[in-house]
Amino acid sequence: MIRFLLLFSRQGKLRLQKWFTAYTDREKKKVIRDMIMLVLARQPRSCNFIQWRDLKIVYKRYASLYFCAGLEASDNELLSLEVLHRYVELLDRYFGNVCELDIIFNFEKAYFILDEFLMGGEVLETSKTAVAASMQETDTLQETMEEYMSKPAY
Amino acid sequence: MPAPIRLRELIRTIRTARTQAEEREMIQKECAAIRSSFREEDNTYRCRNVAKLLYMHMLGYPAHFGQLECLKLIASQKFTDKRIGYLGAMLLLDERQDVHLLMTNCIKNDLNHSTQYVQGLALCTLGCMGSSEMCRDLAGEVEKLLKTSNSYLRKKAALCAVHVIRKVPELMEMFLPATKNLLSEKNHGVLHTSVVLLTEMCERSPDMLAHFRKLVPQLVRILKNLIMSGYSPEHDVSGISDPFLQVRILRLLRILGKSDDDSSEAMNDILAQVATNTETSKNVGNAILYETVLTIMDIKSESGLRVLAINILGRFLLNNDKNIRYVALTSLLKTVQTDHNAVQRHRSTIVDCLKDLDVSIKRRAMELSFALVNGNNIRGMMKELLYFLDSCDPEFKADCASGVFLAAEKYAPSKRWHIDTIMRVLTTAGSYVRDDSVPNLIQLITNSVEMHAYTVQRLYKALLDDISQQPLVQVASWCIGEYGDLLVSGQCEEEEPIQVTEDEVLDVLEGLLVSNLSTPVTRGYSLTAIMKLSTRFSSVNRIKKVVSIYGSSIDVELQQRAVEYNALFKKYDHMRPALLERMPIMEKTSSNGPTEIVQTNGETEPSIVEPKHPPPVTQPANQVRALLIALGLSLLNIVCMYGLFLINHESLSTIPPMIAYNKNGLKIDFTFERANPNPNIAVITIHASNSTDADMTEFVFQAAVPKTFQLQLLSPSSNVVPALNQGTVTQVIRVLNPQKQQLRMRIKLTYTLKGSPVQDLSEVNNFPPQSWQ
Numbered sequence: 022m023i024r025f026l027l028l029f030s031r032q033g034k035l036r037l038q039k040w041f042t043a044y045t046d047r048e049k050k051k052v053i054r055d056m057i058m059l060v061l062a063r064q065p066r067s068c069n070f071i072q073w074r075d076l077k078i079v080y081k082r083y084a085s086l087y088f089c090a091g092l093e094a095s096d097n098e099l100l101s102l103e104v105l106h107r108y109v110e111l112l113d114r115y116f117g118n119v120c121e122l123d124i125i126f127n128f129e130k131a132y133f134i135l136d137e138f139l140m141g142g143e144v145l146e147t148s149k150t151a152v153a154a155s156m157q158e159t160d161t162l163q164e165t166m167e168e169y170m171s172k173p174a175y
Numbered sequence: 176m177p178a179p180i181r182l183r184e185l186i187r188t189i190r191t192a193r194t195q196a197e198e199r200e201m202i203q204k205e206c207a208a209i210r211s212s213f214r215e216e217d218n219t220y221r222c223r224n225v226a227k228l229l230y231m232h233m234l235g236y237p238a239h240f241g242q243l244e245c246l247k248l249i250a251s252q253k254f255t256d257k258r259i260g261y262l263g264a265m266l267l268l269d270e271r272q273d274v275h276l277l278m279t280n281c282i283k284n285d286l287n288h289s290t291q292y293v294q295g296l297a298l299c300t301l302g303c304m305g306s307s308e309m310c311r312d313l314a315g316e317v318e319k320l321l322k323t324s325n326s327y328l329r330k331k332a333a334l335c336a337v338h339v340i341r342k343v344p345e346l347m348e349m350f351l352p353a354t355k356n357l358l359s360e361k362n363h364g365v366l367h368t369s370v371v372l373l374t375e376m377c378e379r380s381p382d383m384l385a386h387f388r389k390l391v392p393q394l395v396r397i398l399k400n401l402i403m404s405g406y407s408p409e410h411d412v413s414g415i416s417d418p419f420l421q422v423r424i425l426r427l428l429r430i431l432g433k434s435d436d437d438s439s440e441a442m443n444d445i446l447a448q449v450a451t452n453t454e455t456s457k458n459v460g461n462a463i464l465y466e467t468v469l470t471i472m473d474i475k476s477e478s479g480l481r482v483l484a485i486n487i488l489g490r491f492l493l494n495n496d497k498n499i500r501y502v503a504l505t506s507l508l509k510t511v512q513t514d515h516n517a518v519q520r521h522r523s524t525i526v527d528c529l530k531d532l533d534v535s536i537k538r539r540a541m542e543l544s545f546a547l548v549n550g551n552n553i554r555g556m557m558k559e560l561l562y563f564l565d566s567c568d569p570e571f572k573a574d575c576a577s578g579v580f581l582a583a584e585k586y587a588p589s590k591r592w593h594i595d596t597i598m599r600v601l602t603t604a605g606s607y608v609r610d611d612s613v614p615n616l617i618q619l620i621t622n623s624v625e626m627h628a629y630t631v632q633r634l635y636k637a638l639l640d641d642i643s644q645q646p647l648v649q650v651a652s653w654c655i656g657e658y659g660d661l662l663v664s665g666q667c668e669e670e671e672p673i674q675v676t677e678d679e680v681l682d683v684l685e686g687l688l689v690s691n692l693s694t695p696v697t698r699g700y701s702l703t704a705i706m707k708l709s710t711r712f713s714s715v716n717r718i719k720k721v722v723s724i725y726g727s728s729i730d731v732e733l734q735q736r737a738v739e740y741n742a743l744f745k746k747y748d749h750m751r752p753a754l755l756e757r758m759p760i761m762e763k764t765s766s767n768g769p770t771e772i773v774q775t776n777g778e779t780e781p782s783i784v785e786p787k788h789p790p791p792v793t794q795p796a797n798q799v800r801a802l803l804i805a806l807g808l809s810l811l812n813i814v815c816m817y818g819l820f821l822i823n824h825e826s827l828s829t830i831p832p833m834i835a836y837n838k839n840g841l842k843i844d845f846t847f848e849r850a851n852p853n854p855n856i857a858v859i860t861i862h863a864s865n866s867t868d869a870d871m872t873e874f875v876f877q878a879a880v881p882k883t884f885q886l887q888l889l890s891p892s893s894n895v896v897p898a899l900n901q902g903t904v905t906q907v908i909r910v911l912n913p914q915k916q917q918l919r920m921r922i923k924l925t926y927t928l929k930g931s932p933v934q935d936l937s938e939v940n941n942f943p944p945q946s947w948q
Contacts, residue, residue, distance in 0.1 A: 035235075037233075041303060042930055043269050044269075066497075068497040068500075068501045068536055069497075070501055072535070072538075075872065095426075097422055099458055099459075099502060100422050100462040100465075100466070102458055103412065103418060103419070103458065107412075129258075129262060133258065133262075140298075140299055140302050140303060140331065141303055141334045141335070141338040143334055143371045144367060144371075144419050145331065145364065145368060146330065146363075146364040146367075147364060147420055148364065158292065159254075159292050162290070162292055163258065
């Protein structure tokens, strides 16, 4: 299973953090610090896998964002590269040509999309269209409620 | 009160802050506003405020005061509220928080909600971070949803069940009936999550594994359909249909086929098909091939298939893509034990990977190269590895040096080659060599009797070149001290003997004493070496002068040694020859490990010495030891005289072993030895074994004793206790009991089992009387 998924910028600012195991706040902060340090120190054309403690770290850079996942020993690293790529594709499809600003200003949507794709550290849905359809319907559900209550969302 | 500002507005504002202080100020202001808004129990804007709080939490600011608000949002009827509420719960309300359990009732209600998306939110939250108690309470609801025909809910329920099983393994049984027809689903989401659920159950329970073996034909069929089916836009990734599902099925097949002939046979064909037909131009194809190879190697596949798998790995090694090369090296490392010969065929490619620019690849290649070294290829491999040692980054040097020493010890074709190799390591990577290598090398050199002259000559020449690498200098000083007579008499047979006088040798050793580059330990070595030469050289007066100068050295260690050596010259000159005679051959008994950390009642300090079993005890050695003690010479001086600390261990078979701890599958046995020179010291070895079905990782054993005792805890053999009693972790405890009181001990055990940390304290009172009397 994936233990955690982090998104951070080239300057080391965290844009998204998803934890699939229970870490204390202090442990989380340490993991984030270590990951940012490890990944940002890598040479441009190096291999995307790092061995860290007992976990395999898989990272991939998309434009200005680093996507970093911590895997257990039994997970397939090459496939997790595909998992990261699929998440980026889902974001791209939802936001239309996604960039870092989209994720900054709509971080909660990024989480919602992630929750339709991964759960408990495993892939939940392998079809892009199914995830997009769920997002569309839940967004409509939100709007409908808001329109009904005639109040702004947030 | 004006409406609180919107989320995006806040984000925009915070991003305009130019300094950290400015940002902090904005955040504090906004937090204050949010707090007062929370106090007013404002339903309308609660959602907005929590969303803002979550943003600030991501920036690293505390947000705990929003926890209860998340609960209120979850309980609201509005979907928007619930969505943000559950998101907040997942970010702020993990199982370590007190209010975590308050969510249980809300989740239970939402699991039965009329809208599937609300049910989905509840399942997601439970499945990502539900605590064990929550899982216990809600497992029934999850099981119900696992049987629904709604595929959106069914797939979420399946992964939620996986989480429940991970948290509370005993509940696995209750999900068994619901798995009956999971694989007959057409929906890929449900199929994928079902395979994950089945995998989790089979990994945890041998009974489940046996039960689900009958699914192998069905899994093979599904996989076949995926490969043979035409283009499906919904699941296509670069021309391959649903690679995620394919890989998970392959992984489940691996578990089902392991140690089972029938299942392995049933999957042979499909594995061969996947291995040969998968498109390898893109990463996704290689991901599937990788999983296939792992499966082939783990099940009872026929030899043709295994060869196919290793060849695929061999092709991976030549791939341009670094990730694939890395993955190939990792897999080969796993298979090198079982299919050694097949992997040997790729040795040259692996050795080439040592020259790769990528750090991760270099490390794997180095580990694999050491695994491939054997008696036949030792010379060639060592050449490559020494070249690697020369040119690699400092982070590799320590491990590489240790690996070279180990390999050289096991497979050295000749003593001379062995010593040459060691010399090469010491001169090229001398400062990175581990501290414990010095005593090991000294022992090796002592035991290669015919090579003494050659060795001391080469070491002397190395010293002339470079005195900065401490391990090299220490070994060299020790050798010159022992065999200096061979050096000046020019007795070397192996190579051209060098002409060197006694004065030149003493110049070098004295140079070490004054040099800034020498550590205190090195200085100790050289002073002792000079002292030893007093019985081997004729220029005794010079040596006496040096020794007396250091009698007033600032360094306490050196001062003590010099004073004692002075005493040898003055009062005990008749004993000097016997004390300083050549070292006898030592038997090698204990293994080479990293420098031991000695723990005395909680404080740690690195120890320079390793206890070793004694040489065949000869009369002079015994007398000498008694003499030294009689002279009141310090323990450390005994060390430097002998180069190693000698403890006479006699295993007292009369002290029976005992069980110190046995709970939750972890058993700790104590076995006893008594250290002879000091009958007040009891040496206890703990053996930790694990009878549960999962490994205990990060295992730490700590002990404390009453004030009248002293405790030393040496480093453990490992910190992973393998499952199902497959191995033990051992650790040595030394207890000093000068007052011969009854031995009592309090022990603390910490480890991680299946992702959850466990901690336990226990008292050990049942020590057999012979261990402390």
